[in-house]
Amino acid sequence: MSKLASVKVGVLGLGTVGCGTLDVLARNADEISRRAGRSIEVVAAAARDLSKPRAFDCSEISLTDDPYALVADSRIDIVVELIGGTEPARELVLAALANGKHVVTANKALIALHGNEIFAAAHAQGVTVAFEAAVAGGIPVIKTLREGLAGNTVQSLAGIINGTCNYMMTAMKDRAANFDEVLVEAQELGYAEADPSFDIDGVDAAHKLTILAAIAFGVPLQFENIYVEGIRDIALDDVRYAEALGYSIKHLAIAANDSSGVQLRVHPTLIPARHMLANVNGVMNAVLIRGDAVGQMMLSGAGAGAEPTASSVVADLVDVVRALTTDPGNRVPHLAFQPDALSQAPVCPMADVESAYYLRMDARDQPGVLADIARILASHEISIEAIRQQEPAAAAVTVPVVILTQRVREQAMQLAIAEMTALADIHGDIVRYRMETFA
Amino acid sequence: MSKLASVKVGVLGLGTVGCGTLDVLARNADEISRRAGRSIEVVAAAARDLSKPRAFDCSEISLTDDPYALVADSRIDIVVELIGGTEPARELVLAALANGKHVVTANKALIALHGNEIFAAAHAQGVTVAFEAAVAGGIPVIKTLREGLAGNTVQSLAGIINGTCNYMMTAMKDRAANFDEVLVEAQELGYAEADPSFDIDGVDAAHKLTILAAIAFGVPLQFENIYVEGIRDIALDDVRYAEALGYSIKHLAIAANDSSGVQLRVHPTLIPARHMLANVNGVMNAVLIRGDAVGQMMLSGAGAGAEPTASSVVADLVDVVRALTTDPGNRVPHLAFQPDALSQAPVCPMADVESAYYLRMDARDQPGVLADIARILASHEISIEAIRQQEPAAAAVTVPVVILTQRVREQAMQLAIAEMTALADIHGDIVRYRMETFA
Numbered sequence: 090m091s092k093l094a095s096v097k098v099g100v101l102g103l104g105t106v107g108c109g110t111l112d113v114l115a116r117n118a119d120e121i122s123r124r125a126g127r128s129i130e131v132v133a134a135a136a137r138d139l140s141k142p143r144a145f146d147c148s149e150i151s152l153t154d155d156p157y158a159l160v161a162d163s164r165i166d167i168v169v170e171l172i173g174g175t176e177p178a179r180e181l182v183l184a185a186l187a188n189g190k191h192v193v194t195a196n197k198a199l200i201a202l203h204g205n206e207i208f209a210a211a212h213a214q215g216v217t218v219a220f221e222a223a224v225a226g227g228i229p230v231i232k233t234l235r236e237g238l239a240g241n242t243v244q245s246l247a248g249i250i251n252g253t254c255n256y257m258m259t260a261m262k263d264r265a266a267n268f269d270e271v272l273v274e275a276q277e278l279g280y281a282e283a284d285p286s287f288d289i290d291g292v293d294a295a296h297k298l299t300i301l302a303a304i305a306f307g308v309p310l311q312f313e314n315i316y317v318e319g320i321r322d323i324a325l326d327d328v329r330y331a332e333a334l335g336y337s338i339k340h341l342a343i344a345a346n347d348s349s350g351v352q353l354r355v356h357p358t359l360i361p362a363r364h365m366l367a368n369v370n371g372v373m374n375a376v377l378i379r380g381d382a383v384g385q386m387m388l389s390g391a392g393a394g395a396e397p398t399a400s401s402v403v404a405d406l407v408d409v410v411r412a413l414t415t416d417p418g419n420r421v422p423h424l425a426f427q428p429d430a431l432s433q434a435p436v437c438p439m440a441d442v443e444s445a446y447y448l449r450m451d452a453r454d455q456p457g458v459l460a461d462i463a464r465i466l467a468s469h470e471i472s473i474e475a476i477r478q479q480e481p482a483a484a485a486v487t488v489p490v491v492i493l494t495q496r497v498r499e500q501a502m503q504l505a506i507a508e509m510t511a512l513a514d515i516h517g518d519i520v521r522y523r524m525e526t527f528a
Numbered sequence: 529m530s531k532l533a534s535v536k537v538g539v540l541g542l543g544t545v546g547c548g549t550l551d552v553l554a555r556n557a558d559e560i561s562r563r564a565g566r567s568i569e570v571v572a573a574a575a576r577d578l579s580k581p582r583a584f585d586c587s588e589i590s591l592t593d594d595p596y597a598l599v600a601d602s603r604i605d606i607v608v609e610l611i612g613g614t615e616p617a618r619e620l621v622l623a624a625l626a627n628g629k630h631v632v633t634a635n636k637a638l639i640a641l642h643g644n645e646i647f648a649a650a651h652a653q654g655v656t657v658a659f660e661a662a663v664a665g666g667i668p669v670i671k672t673l674r675e676g677l678a679g680n681t682v683q684s685l686a687g688i689i690n691g692t693c694n695y696m697m698t699a700m701k702d703r704a705a706n707f708d709e710v711l712v713e714a715q716e717l718g719y720a721e722a723d724p725s726f727d728i729d730g731v732d733a734a735h736k737l738t739i740l741a742a743i744a745f746g747v748p749l750q751f752e753n754i755y756v757e758g759i760r761d762i763a764l765d766d767v768r769y770a771e772a773l774g775y776s777i778k779h780l781a782i783a784a785n786d787s788s789g790v791q792l793r794v795h796p797t798l799i800p801a802r803h804m805l806a807n808v809n810g811v812m813n814a815v816l817i818r819g820d821a822v823g824q825m826m827l828s829g830a831g832a833g834a835e836p837t838a839s840s841v842v843a844d845l846v847d848v849v850r851a852l853t854t855d856p857g858n859r860v861p862h863l864a865f866q867p868d869a870l871s872q873a874p875v876c877p878m879a880d881v882e883s884a885y886y887l888r889m890d891a892r893d894q895p896g897v898l899a900d901i902a903r904i905l906a907s908h909e910i911s912i913e914a915i916r917q918q919e920p921a922a923a924a925v926t927v928p929v930v931i932l933t934q935r936v937r938e939q940a941m942q943l944a945i946a947e948m949t950a951l952a953d954i955h956g957d958i959v960r961y962r963m964e965t966f967a
Contacts, residue, residue, distance in 0.1 A: 113821045117681050123746055124678050208862040218862060221676070227822035229676025235864040236675075237660070237668025239563050240842025242556050247966060306873065307562055307865035314875040327888055327959060330918060330930045336886070338961065350876035359886045359963035365828070366966060368804060377966060382552045382839035383666035383829060385966070389804070390825025400821035403679025412859055420851050420859070423647040423657060425674040426746035434745065436753040437789035447775070447798050449766055479769060491769045520766060522777065524798035527686060527805065527816060527824070 095130040096410045099159045101181060102171035103136040103152075106195055106222075108144040109395030110169065110402045115145075121403065123430035124422070125410040129403075135159040144395075160185040167409055169402060170194040179203050186210045186218070191413075193405040195222035195398055201296035204303075204310045217412065219405035224297045225250050225374045227397030228390040229404065234304045234378065241380030243305040245345035245352075250297045252372035252392045253281045253288035254320050254340035258357075259370040261328045262337060268323055280372055290319035291340070291355040298342035301376070302353055306346045311353070318356035331359050337367040365389075440500040445474070445524040448494070448506070451487035453514040459490070462515075465508045466494065469501040487516050493524065534569040535849045538598045538629075540620060541610035542575035545634055545661075547583040548834030549608065549841045554584075560842065562869035563861070564849040568842075574598040583834075599624040606848055608841060609633040618642050625649045625657070630852075632844040634661035634837055640738035643749045656851065658844035663736045664689050664813045666836030667829040668843065673743045673817065680819030682744040684784035684791075689736045691811035691831045692720045692727035693759050693779035697796075698809040700767050701776060707762055719811055729758035730779070730794045737781035740815070741792055745785045750792070757795035770798050776806040804828075879939040884913070884963040887933070887945070890926035892953040898929070901954075904947045905933065908940040926955050932963065 098114075100107055114121065114129060122128040134147060135156040153159055160168055160181050168185040170192060172178050178199050185192050187210065194200070200207070200220050211218045221231045225248065234243065249255050253275060260271040272289070275281035287293050299312040320340050331338050336359040345352040360367050365387055369375040374392025379385050391397035411420050422428060452458045459476065466473060472495040479489040494502070506519050537553075539546055553560065553568055561567040573586060574595040592598055599607055599620050607624040609631060611617050617638050621631050626649070633639070639646070639659050650657045660670045664687065673682065688694050692714060699710045711728070714720035726732050738751040759779050770777050775798040784791040799806050804826055808814040813831025818824050830836035850859050861867060891897045898915065905912060911934040918928040933941070945958050 109821075113679055117679060117820070120681050120746070121679065124674075204862070208867065211862065212867060227819075228825055229672050232671060232676045233668050235563075235860055236847060237671045237843055238839065239846035239864075240552055240556060240560065240839050242559050247964065304864040307559070307863070307869065307871050308873055309870055310863070311875065316878045324959070326918075326928065327886070327961065330888065330916070330928070331886060331961075334886075334914060334916065334930070334932060336963065341964070343964070346873065349880065350874040352876045352881055354878065354881065357961050359884075359961055361965055364966055365804065365807060368807065380666075380839060381556070382548075382835045382842070384836055386667055386827070386829025388825070388827050391823045396821045397823055400677065400679050400819060403821070404676055407678035408675060421674055423643070423650065424746070424749070425678070425743040428647065428651060430746065431742075431748055432746050434747055434785065435789040436750065437791045439755045439793065441788065442791055442793065445798075447766070447770060447773075449769065475773060477769070477773065479765075489765065489769070491773070493773060520763070522766065522770075522796050522798055524775065525686065525780070525782070526800055527803055 093127045093414060095128040096166050096413065097130055097132045097164050098167045098169060098406065099162055099165040100131055100134040100169045100171065101156050101159060102173070103134055103143055103147065104171065105144070105395040106398045106402070107134070107171045109399035110171065111145040111147070113396065113399040113403050121407060123426045125407045126414050126427050127410055129406055129410060132164050133159050133162055156181050157184065160190065161188055165190055167191045167193060167406060169406070170196060175199055175202055182207055183210055186214050186216060189214055189216060191216045191409045192218045193402055193409065194218065194220050195402055197223040197293070197296040197300065201299035201310060201312045204300070217409055219408060221405050222398045222401035224300055225376060226392040226394065227400040228374060228376065228388050228392065229401065230301065230376045230388055231304060233388060234301065238378065238380050238383055241382045243346065244379045244381060245343070246301060246305055246376060246378045247366065248298070248301065248342045248376040249339055249366065249369050249374050250342050250376065250392060251288055251294040251340060252374060253285065254294070255369065255374070256280045256372045257289070257320060258339055261323070261325060262332060265325060265329065267325050268321070289321055291317040294340065294342045294355045298344060298353060298355055302344040302351065305344060306351060308351055314353055316354040316356070320357055323357055332362065335362050336360060337362045339367060440498070440503070442499050443496050444499065445496050446494045446502055447522045447524050448492040449520040450490050450509065451516045452490045453486060453516070454481065454488045455514065458514045461512055462509055465505050469505040471497045471501060471505055532566045532853060534567040535605050535852065536569055536571045536603050537606045537608060537845065538601055538604040539570055539573040539608045539610060540595050540598060542573055542582055542586065543610065544834040545837045545841070546573070546610045548838035549610065550584045550586070552835065552838040552842050560846060562865045564846045565853050565866050566849055568845055568849060571603050572598050572601055595620050596623065599629065600627055604629055606630045606632060606845060608845070609635060614638055614641055621646055622649055625653050625655055628653055628655060630656045630848045632658045632841055632848065634841055636662040636732070636735040636739065640735035640749060640751045643739070656848055658847060660844050661837045661840035663739055664815060665829070665831040665833065666839040667813060667815065667827050667831065668840065669740065669815045669827055670743060672827060673740065677817065677819050677822055680821045682785065683818045683820060684782070685740060685744055685815055685817045686805065687737070687740065687781045687815040688778055688805065688808050688813050689781050689815065689831060690727055690733040690779060691813060692724065693733070694808065694813070695719045695811045696728070696759060697778055700762070700764060701771060704764060704768065706764050707760070728760055730756040733779065733781045733794045737783060737792060737794055741783040741790065744783060745790060747790055753792055755793040755795070759796055762796055771801065774801050775799060776801045778806060879937070879942070881938050882935050883938065884935045885933045885941055886961045886963050887931040888959040889929050889948065890955045891929045892925060892955070893920065893927045894953065897953045900951055901931070901948055904944050908944040910936045910940060910944055
C-alpha cells in the first residue's frame with residue numbers, strides 16, 4: 090500500500106472550514122491513506138491575509154495570497170475551494186478546471202447558480218467537481234441521492250438544511266422566546282451572521298434545495314424557480330398555538346416530483362410534533378427522502394461547522410483519489426480499507442467493556458436489604474444513579490427493586506451481581522441490562 | 529446516451545427480494561439508464577422450482593433451475609445472488625467470480641462468515657462484490673461508512689439492524705404486551721420466521737455488525753468475536769420499569785474503537801426515551817454513527833422487505849455499471865443523471881401546490897364570525913380539520929382564531945384568505961403556514 094506518490098492538494102481559503110480541513114487531513118492521515126490507497130498531501134494554500142493567526146499550523150505548506158497562482162500551480166492535482174460566494178470563486182474554479190485539476194468545493198451558492206457552466210467545463214476536461222459539503226455539512230446526502238438511492242424514482246424530499254433557522258425555531262419553541270431575542274442570541278453564539286438575511290430569509294436553504302432537487306429528479310439547476318419564504322415574521326403565538334395542536338413549525342426545503350411537475354419550495358411548515366423531522370433540533374440538519382423502492386428514509390447530523398464540513402470535503406477528496414488510483418473493478422475496497430491495511434486491533438473482552446446498568450431483583454421487603462445492596466455496589470466502586478422499589482405483586486413476600494447505575498466495567502458488575510444474588514434476602518436471579526445514553 | 533450495449537445481469541433466486549429486484553429494474557428502467565449511462569438488462573434467472581407462481585412476470589427472461597449454469601452463462605456480466613444462506617451461495621458466488629463476473633449480493637451471513645475468501649477471489653479476478661443490501665435493507669449505510677465518512681476516524685456505531693427484534697420491542701412497549709404474545713403476532717404478520725431464533729437470539733444482527741465494524745474501523749470480519757444476547761428473556765415488567773424511568777429497551781448492535789481495542793456487542797440496551805434512536809419504531813432500522821470529524825449522525829429507514837432491499841441491490845448494480853462504463857473522472861455524473869438525460873419537467877407554480885394549512889386571524893368576539901369563515905372556506909371546498917379560539921389578550925376587542933385545514937390547492941386558499949380578510953369582523957392580516965404530515 091501507499092507505494093504510489095501522494096496526491097497533491099491546494100486549498101483556497103484558510104478560514105474556519107479551510108483550517109478544519111487541514112486539521113482533519115493531518116489528524117486522520119493514516120485512516121485516509123488506509124482507505125484511499127494513497128496519501129493526500131496539502132502542498133499549498135491561498136488566503137487573503139497571510140499575517141492572520143490560524144487555527145492550524147500551516148508552516149509545512151507553501152502559502153500565497155494569490156489564489157490565481159495556486160490554481161495554476163503545476164504540482165497540484167486537486168484544488169479545494171473554500172472561499173465561498175460566487176466571485177471570485179467561480180473564476181478560480183473555472184481556471185483550476187481549465188488547468189486540468191479536479192475541484193472539491195463546499196460552495197452551495199456557486200453550484201446552485203453556476204453549476205451548469207462549471208460541470209460542462211469539468212466534463213470537457215475529463216475532471217471531477219465534487220461538492221458533498223455544499224449541502225447539509227457532514228451528512229452525505231448528495232452521495233446518498235446520487236448513488237445510494239440510484240435504483241429509485243425519487244418522489245419527494247424535505248430537509249432541515251439551514252442550521253441558523255433550525256436553531257432559532259427550536260429556541261422559540263423550547264423557551265417560548267421571541268424571534269428578535271433568539272436572533273440576538275444566535276448572533277452571539279456565531280450561528281447567525283451580523284446580517285442574517287441570507288439564512289433567515291431562506292436564500293441559503295434555496296441554494297441547497299436547488300442542488301438536491303437536480304440530483305434527486307434529474308432536472309436542471311434552477312434556483313430562480315424556487316418559491317422562498319423565510320422565518321422573519323414568525324410570531325411566538327403561532328409557535329405556541331401550533332404546539333398546543335400537536336405540531337412543530339420547522340423551516341423546511343421541500344421538493345417533490347409527480348405527474349403535475351416539480352415542486353420546489355422553501356417555507357415555514359407545521360409538521361406533527363412526534364415526526365422524526367420535528368425532533369431534529371438546534372443546529373442539526375436532516376433530510377427526509379421518499380423513493381418508490383426504499384420508501385421513506387432520513388439522514389440527520391451536523392449541518393455546519395468546521396469539522397463536519399471538513400468531513401465531507403475530505404470524503405470528496407478520497408472519492409477523487411480512489412477514482413484516480415484504482416482500477417474500476419476495485420474503486421472502493423470491499424471493506425472500505427485497502428486489503429493489506431487492515432488493523433489487527435484487539436477485541437475488547439466483555440469483562441472490560443464499560444457500561445451503565447439497569448438491574449432488577451426481587452428483595453424481601455424488610456429493613457437492611459437496600460443497605461446490603463448499596464454496600465456491595467459501593468465495594469465494587471459502582472455508583473447508583475437511581476433506585477426504585479416497585480409495587481409488589483399481590484401476596485408476594487418480595488418486592489421488585491430496580492437500580493440504575495453509572496458506568497462501570499462489566500467485570501465489576503458481574504462480581505457485584507454474584508454477591509447480591511447470594512444475599513438471603515434476594516430471591517432468584519438478578520436481571521441486568523446495559524444502558525447507553527449516546528450523548 | 530445509452531448507445532452502449534446494455535449490461536447483462538443474471539439473478540440467482542426468485543423469492544420476494546428476487547422478484548422485487550426485477551420489478552424495480554423494470555419499473556425504473558428509464559431513471560436507471562439516465563443515471564448509469566447504460567441500461568441494465570436481466571437476461572437470466574435461476575430458481576429451484578420453476579413451476580411456482582411469481583410476483584413478477586418472468587416471461588422475457590430465460591429461466592433455469594440450475595444455478596451453476598447461470599453463473600457460467602457467457603452472456604452475463606453481473607450475477608445477483610439472492611438465495612441467502614451460506615451454501616450453496618458461497619460456492620455459486622465463487623464460481624461467478626472465477627468466471628470473471630461481478631457479484632451483487634444481499635447475503636449478510638455469506639459476507640460476515642466468508643467475506644474474506646470471497647473478496648480475495650474478487651480481487652484476484654479484478655471484479656467487484658457489492659453488498660449494500662446485506663445490512664439495513666434500503667439504508668445506504670455501507671456506502672456512507674465506506675465513502676461518505678471516509679475522512680473520519682470512526683469512533684463508534686450503534687444500530688437497530690434487526691426489524692423483527694425492533695418490531696417486538698416496540699409492540700411490547702406500546703401495547704404492554706408479553707414477549708410470547710408479540711412473537712406470535714410477529715409470526716402472523718410475516719415479520720418473524722416459524723423458527724425465530726436467528727432473529728430474536730441476535731445472530732442476524734451479529735452478522736450485520738460483523739460487516740459494519742470491519743468497514744467502520746478497518747478490522748477483519750470476525751463474527752466469532754461478537755458478544756451476543758437476544759431478546760427472548762425480556763420481561764414486560766422490565767420494559768415498563770425502564771419506561772417509568774425515562775428509558776426504552778432496544779435491541780442494539782454496538783461497535784466502538786478506542787485505545788482499549790474494538791468493542792463488538794449485540795444486546796438489549798436501555799436508551800433515553802427521547803433519543804432519536806429510541807424513536808425508531810416497528811420494523812424500521814437505524815444506525816447512529818460517531819466520527820471524529822462529522823460528530824454524531826444517524827440514518828434511518830426500512831431495514832427489510834422486497835422493495836427496500838431491491839433499492840440497495842439496484843444501487844449496487846448502478847455502481848458497478850458506472851464503474852465499468854465511465855472514465856474515472858466522470859464515474860458518477862455531477863448531477864446524478866447523465867448531462868444529456870436531464871428531464872425538462874415543468875416546475876409547478878405555487879398556486880397549484882396542494883398543502884394543508886394553519887391559519888390564524890384576529891376576529892371580533894361575536895356571533896356569526898365563525899359561521900362566515902366556515903362559509904367562505906366551504907365555498908372554496910376547503911375542509912376544516914380543527915378550529916380553536918385562543919385566549920384573547922387583556923382588553924382586546926378581538927380573539928385569535930386558529931384553523932387547521934385539510935389539503936387544498938394554494939390558489940383556493942389564497943382566494944379564501946382574501947375573502948376572509950375583507951370581512952369586517954376580521955382585523956388585520958391573516959397568518960398562514962403550510963402544514964405537512966410526511967406520513
